[in-house]
Amino acid sequence: MKKVTRREVVTGIFSIASLSAVAGNVMANILTPRAAEGPFYPLKSMRMQDTDNDLVKVSSKVEQAGGEVVHLTGQLKSKQGKVLVGHCIEIWQCDVNGKYLHTGDDRNLEYDSGFQGFGHDITDADGNYRFRTIKPSIYPGRTPHIHVKVFKGERELLTTQFYIADDMNNTRDSLYRRMSEKQAQAVSMVFTKDKGRVETRVDIIV
Numbered sequence: 001m002k003k004v005t006r007r008e009v010v011t012g013i014f015s016i017a018s019l020s021a022v023a024g025n026v027m028a029n030i031l032t033p034r035a036a037e038g039p040f041y042p043l044k045s046m047r048m049q050d051t052d053n054d055l056v057k058v059s060s061k062v063e064q065a066g067g068e069v070v071h072l073t074g075q076l077k078s079k080q081g082k083v084l085v086g087h088c089i090e091i092w093q094c095d096v097n098g099k100y101l102h103t104g105d106d107r108n109l110e111y112d113s114g115f116q117g118f119g120h121d122i123t124d125a126d127g128n129y130r131f132r133t134i135k136p137s138i139y140p141g142r143t144p145h146i147h148v149k150v151f152k153g154e155r156e157l158l159t160t161q162f163y164i165a166d167d168m169n170n171t172r173d174s175l176y177r178r179m180s181e182k183q184a185q186a187v188s189m190v191f192t193k194d195k196g197r198v199e200t201r202v203d204i205i206v
Contacts, residue, residue, distance in 0.1 A: 029079045032204045033183040035161040035175055038147060040100035042092055042118045047101070053121035055091070055133040058114060065115035067096035067134030070191060072162075074202045076127045076150065083127030084206070088151040091131055092118040094139050135191070135198070136164065143169035143176055146189075150206055157206045165190045 050059040056069050072091070076084045094100045094117075099109040101117030111117075121129045136144035144167060150158040163170055165188035170176045176184065189200040 029077065029081055029205050030182060030186060031079055032158060032160055032186055032206065033179055034159060035187075037149075037159050038161075040092070040094075040102040040105055041147070041149075042101050046103060047118050048116055050116055051119055052116075053119050053129075053131045055093075055116040055119045055131065056114075057132075058116050061114055063114040065095065065134055066112050067115070067137065068198065070133060070135050070198045070200060072131040072133060072146070072189070072200055072202065074129055074204055076123045076129060076204045076206070079205055083123075084152075085123055085125055085127055087123045087127075087157070088120055089123065089129045089131075089204070090118070090120045090149040090151070091133065091146050093133065093136050093146045096134060096137050098137050098139050100139070129204075136162075138169065143167055143173035145173075148204070150204060158204065160187060160204075162187050162189050162202055164188070 048058055056065045058065075076087055076089065078084060092101070094105075095112035095115040097109050097112060099105055099107065099111050101111065101115075115134065119131060119133070121131060123129050133146070136146050138144055144164050146162040148158070148160050148162060149156060161175065163173075163176060163184070170184075179187075186205070187202065189202055191198055191200045193199075
């Protein structure tokens with residue numbers, strides 16, 4: 001029987017540790033859960049001419065959107081942990097009054113003309129995206145949420161929704177309740193305040 005040297009034992013321990021670290025990293029990159037697009041995805045004909053990543057300020061308009069301004073950021077990655085550069089992230093949501101920028105939302109509510117309603121950003125060299133928008137408000141029958149799409153060129157990779165962490169309405173929302181605890185955490189926005197600026201970060205894994 002071959003005698004195992006101390007060096008071989010140490011090498012084996014490091015190999016196991018390395019494999020565990022890799023496995024742990026892969027497990028940590030749980031795919032962002034998919035969600036329904038919903039009835040109010042604004043077609044190009046419905047969008048404002050301004051479709052940048054600042055939904056609070058519409059170009060050519062003086063007024064700023066009503067609601068609490070927040071900064072939504074994150075990083076787009078593959079499940080292997082590779083950052084994804086040059087991908088398009090779209091978001092859309094209802095205004096502070098709970099009305100969507102969509103012809104199908106025909107409720108007798110005035111739409112906030114200072115709110116862009118839809119915007120997009122392109123991930124940078126580190127896979128980062130950023131938006132300035134408002135904290136989502138309630139739409140009847142739903143918990144507050146932000147709709148999100150991810151594109152690589154013309155190909156859609158993901159449609160999902162972001163929620164406010166620990167919002168009292170989450171447990172009554174049918175789409176939210178379908179997710180596991182880990183899935184819900186992956187699309188939950190935790191807001192912090194730094195020098196008056198309200199921020200949240202949600203990484204997206206596709």
